[in-house]
Every structure is written in C-alpha cells, then in structure tokens.
Amino acid sequence: MKKLYIQGLKNKIGQTVELTAWVHRKRTHGSLLFLVLRDSSGTVQASIKKDQCGEEPFNNACAVTLESIVTVKGVVVEDRRAPAGIEIRVSNFNSLSLSEEFPLQEDTGLEVLLDHRHLHLRSIRLTNIMKARHYLLQYLREFFIKDTFWEVYPPILTVAGCEGGSTLFSLDYYGDTVYLSQSAQLYLEALILSLEKVYAFTPSFRAEKSRTPKHVTEYWHLEQEASFYDNEDNMTFQENMISYVCQRMADQHGDLVRELGRDPDYLKNVKPPFYRVTYDEALERLADAGIEKEWGDDLGTEDEFALTEELDKPLFVWRWPKTAKPFYMKLDPQNEEYVLNDDLLAPEGHSELIGGSQRIHDYDELVQRIEEEHMDPAAYQWYIDLRKYGSAPHSGFGLGTERLLKWMLNLEHIRDVIPFPRTPRRYYP
RNA sequence: GCCGCCGUAGCUCAAUUGGCAGAGCGCCCGCCUGUUAAGCGGAUGGUUCCAGGUUCAAGUCCUGGCGGCGGCGCCA
Numbered sequence: 007m008k009k010l011y012i013q014g015l016k017n018k019i020g021q022t023v024e025l026t027a028w029v030h031r032k033r034t035h036g037s038l039l040f041l042v043l044r045d046s047s048g049t050v051q052a053s054i055k056k057d058q059c060g061e062e063p064f065n066n067a068c069a070v071t072l073e074s075i076v077t078v079k080g081v082v083v084e085d086r087r088a089p090a091g092i093e094i095r096v097s098n099f100n101s102l103s104l105s106e107e108f109p110l111q112e113d114t115g116l117e118v119l120l121d122h123r124h125l126h127l128r129s130i131r132l133t134n135i136m137k138a139r140h141y142l143l144q145y146l147r148e149f150f151i152k153d154t155f156w157e158v159y160p161p162i163l164t165v166a167g168c169e170g171g172s173t174l175f176s177l178d179y180y181g182d183t184v185y186l187s188q189s190a191q192l193y194l195e196a197l198i199l200s201l202e203k204v205y206a207f208t209p210s211f212r213a214e215k216s217r218t219p220k221h222v223t224e225y226w227h228l229e230q231e232a233s234f235y236d237n238e239d240n241m242t243f244q245e246n247m248i249s250y251v252c253q254r255m256a257d258q259h260g261d262l263v264r265e266l267g268r269d270p271d272y273l274k275n276v277k278p279p280f281y282r283v284t285y286d287e288a289l290e291r292l293a294d295a296g297i298e299k300e301w302g303d304d305l306g307t308e309d310e311f312a313l314t315e316e317l318d319k320p321l322f323v324w325r326w327p328k329t330a331k332p333f334y335m336k337l338d339p340q341n342e343e344y345v346l347n348d349d350l351l352a353p354e355g356h357s358e359l360i361g362g363s364q365r366i367h368d369y370d371e372l373v374q375r376i377e378e379e380h381m382d383p384a385a386y387q388w389y390i391d392l393r394k395y396g397s398a399p400h401s402g403f404g405l406g407t408e409r410l411l412k413w414m415l416n417l418e419h420i421r422d423v424i425p426f427p428r429t430p431r432r433y434y435p
Numbered sequence: 436g437c438c439g440c441c442g443u444a445g446c447u448c449a450a451u452u453g454g455c456a457g458a459g460c461g462c463c464c465g466c467c468u469g470u471u472a473a474g475c476g477g478a479u480g481g482u483u484c485c486a487g488g489u490u491c492a493a494g495u496c497c498u499g500g501c502g503g504c505g506g507c508g509c510c511a
Binding site: 031033034035036037038039040042051053055056057071072085087088089107108109110111112113114115116117118120121173188189210212214215216217218219220221225227304306307308349357358359360361404405406407408409410431432 | 436441442445446447448459460461462466467468469470471472473474502503504505506507508509510511
C-alpha cells in the first residue's frame with residue numbers, strides 16, 4: 007500500500023523512492039518525458055529518459071493518459087529546472103490504473119465543471135479549499151472545547167421550523183409530514199438545561215429559491231447555545247471565536263490561504279473588538295450614504311455592502327426591531343420594540359456570517375410572543391414546556407460555516423467551499 | 436418569485452445584412468533530451484439545445500419549451 011506522499015519528498019533528496027500518484031500533466035520531448043504527478047499532499051515532476059529507464063518502461067510512460075495512477079521508482083534530486091525545485095529521475099515505471107480521456111481541461115467552463123463536479127474535485131484549487139475547510143472546523147472545535155462546551159447531536163428530521171419565514175423541505179414519514187432541519191437551535195435550548203454550554207455542527211436546509219453567491223439549499227450550520235450568557239456575553243464569544251480561527255488559519259496555513267487568494271496578514275488583523283453599530287445607527291449610516299430605509303426593514307444586499315465594503319474586520323449590527331426578527335428573541339427591557347440580538351456581517355459584502363440573540367426564558371413572555379406572531383403554540387409545546395422547569399437565561403447563535411470560509415479565503419461563490427453544492431437548480435452530482 | 440444573459444466539434448469560442456459550418460485547445464499519428472498549460476507538422480471531429488413557423492435559403496428572424504449562469508428579493 008501507498009506509504010510515501012509527495013509532501014515528504016523534499017526530505018528524501020538523493021534517495022531512491024517509489025511513488026504512487028495521479029498523472030496531473032504530461033509533456034513529451036522525444037526520448038525525454040515529463041510527468042507532473044499529483045497526490046493528496048501536492049505535486050512533483052518526474053523526468054523519464056529512455057536511456058535511463060529502458061525502452062519498455064519508457065514506452066509505457068509515453069502511453070499513459072492524464073489522471074491515470076502510476077508508480078514511479080527513481081532518485082529524488084534537486085534541479086532548478088523542475089517546477090518545485092525537485093524532481094524524481096525515473097528508473098522504473100508502472101501504470102496501475104489507466105484513465106480514459108478526462109472530460110475536463112484547463113479552459114473548461116463553469117457549466118461543464120459543475121456537471122462533472124465529481125471529477126473537478128481533483129483540481130488542486132478545490133483540493134486546497136477542502137483542506138482549508140477541514141482546518142477551519144478543527145479550529146472551531148478547538149475553540150469550543152477550550153471553553154468547555156459540549157458537542158451535541160440534534161435531529162435532522164423535525165416537525166417545525168424556528169425561522170418563521172424560511173421555507174422547509176418536507177418529506178413523507180410513514181404517512182406523516184416531517185421537515186429537514188433548518189436550525190438545531192430549539193433542540194440546543196433543551197440541552198443547555200443539562201449541559202449548560204453546547205454546540206452542534208449539522209447540515210441545515212433552506213428551500214428558498216435564492217440564487218446568489220452566498221446561498222445554497224444545504225449548508226453546514228454551526229450553532230452555539232449557552233446558559234447564563236446574556237447578549238453581551240454572546241457577542242464577545244462570537245468575536246473571540248472568529249478571531250481565534252482567523253489567527254490559527256493564518257499561523258498554521260498561511261501558504262494555503264495565500265494560494266487561495268487571501269493575504270494571511272489580513273486574517274492576522276482580525277482581532278477583537280469587532281466594529282459595532284446598533285440597528286438604528288446602521289440606518290443613520292445608510293442614510294448618510296444616500297440609502298433611505300424604513301425603520302423595521304431588514305437589511306438587503308446593497309445595504310450590507312454599503313456598511314461593510316471598506317471594513318477590515320466584521321461588523322456587528324445589534325439591537326434590531328422585534329418585527330424584523332423571530333419570536334424567540336428576548337425583548338430589550340429598556341424598550342420592548344427592540345430585541346437583544348446581533349447579526350455579524352463580514353467585510354467586503356461577504357454577507358451575514360452569524361445571527362445570534364439572547365432567548366426568551368420566561369414562560370409568559372414566550373407564549374405572548376408566539377401569539378403576537380400568530381404562530382401555533384401547539385407546534386412548539388415541548389419548547390414552551392422547557393420554560394416551566396428551571397428555565398435559565400441563555401443566548402446562542404448560528405454560523406454559516408461556508409460563508410465564514412468564503413470570506414476568510416475571499417472566494418467568489420459559496421459553492422466553491424462545498425464538495426457537492428446543492429442549489430435550487432442543481433442537486434447532481 | 437422577478438429581471439437579464441447564454442446554449443454551435445470532447446472543451447473554449449467565431450461565423451458580416453438571412454447566403455458553402457470555422458478556429459484554437461484536447462484526443463489520435465509523426466518529429467523533438469529540460470519542459471513548466473512546452474513546441475512544430477498532420478489527421479479526425481457537427482441533431483448549431485428541442486418543437487413549430489417565416490423564407491428560394493435559418494446557427495442567424497418569429498413563437499413556444501428545456502437547460503444553465505448572473506443580478507435582485509428572501510435568508511445563514
């Protein structure tokens with residue numbers, strides 16, 4: 007089995023190695039052949055000369071197609087002429103799995119790439135993005151664990167939504183209708199009454215036909231919920247968390263970040279405190295920029311862009327009108343037209359990363375808000391029930407993982423950070 | 436849901452006012468011992484998205500449909 011990875015070759019200068027990898031590029035020069043080989047760890051050039059490896063292995067190498075898997079044996083040498091400064095001088099060659107003609111090439115357009123996503127994932131760029139995504143999740147989990155949060159596992163099949171307006175995907179459940187989860191929040195609110203501080207990392211589904219660079223119908227939702235956190239604690243946690251993962255990514259994988267299009271120094275600069283404006287202040291800023299909004303309106307794409315395009319760190323927009331937000335958010339005791347909440351907006355119009363709030367923990371207040379919103383209390387009975395038995399004040403938030411990574415890597419489209427993106431028009435492959 | 440754009444060779448795209456269906460790249464063949472998406476020569480390759488219509492003649496114009504992308508709205 008494969009024991010050697012390309013990444014490790016730089017420590018084997020002068021040694022003879024046997025490497026199994028994919029054929030990434032092929033350049034022929036008569037009796038000299040270059041193969042650029044690729045594995046999960048990187049690429050390396052192999053040079054194959056007829057007079058050094060013999061006629062039959064050479065001819066086999068010449069016949070190999072792009073994306074075939076091959077095993078080469080040879081000595082690792084430093085050579086300034088090679089793309090990465092080192093190459094393998096091949097003395098023996100074997101083809102393990104000959105590829106048919108690969109449908110994708112350098113100038114392939116978006117539609118064909120998306121149709122062949124299962125093959126496009128072999129690109130170095132998408133491979134690097136998948137690695138960055140892995141690291142991001144590692145650092146997020148690190149942050150929660152250091153702060154003694156418990157990871158929990160809420161259901162994906164649910165009976166009711168929690169985001170009021172959002173559209174749910176429904177499916178048949180032995181004759182009943184259930185829905186794919188759009189948020190684990192309500193379940194986390196049950197778990198914080200035993201574990202106190204929890205987080206969950208789950209798929210969430212939104213059936214809206216949104217076609218923008220920041221929407222997919224299936225995304226990975228990181229949700230936090232904590233007893234005895236007020237809204238201020240909640241916002242502080244959010245900015246510390248975002249800062250932590252930016253620092254870690256820049257420190258540990260600056261080269262990866264740079265290659266994908268973001269200067270690691272940009273991420274290094276993302277430290278608390280983040281910028282903060284209240285909703286009312288945000289409307290004033292927009293008015294100064296010539297954008298007139300009705301009080302109570304949600305912020306649109308143009309508004310978010312105007313507020314964040316010049317920023318070097320995320321911006322909290324907090325204390326929103328209750329009419330613009332869901333029923334479970336705690337009303338501001340100073341003025342019950344507002345809720346104790348925050349939206350965290352990424353710079354450069356990369357959109358909303360986080361929505362969070364303090365939650366209503368009082369039974370009567372919750373029932374009243376559900377009635378005000380003309381919702382059916384019966385659908386939320388267990389959730390309301392939680393407020394009867396030792397109900398702790400608490401706060402929490404939900405983070406769109408893909409949006410966070412899209413901003414951190416400065417990518418054009420959210421589908422780039424997902425191996426098999428689902429949009430209203432695409433669910434294959 | 437609304438608005439816009441696109442659909443021609445395996446891929447990326449041309450095709451003048453409606454007048455013979457083209458190029459580059461890839462695949463295949465040949466040459467080439469230092470290439471970096473190598474280069475040079477040759478050959479192959481077409482249901483012009485689908486269905487109607489107008490016309491002597493439609494890739495091009497008209498009607499309808501299908502598919503995709505971009506923007507807005509909605510949302511994380």
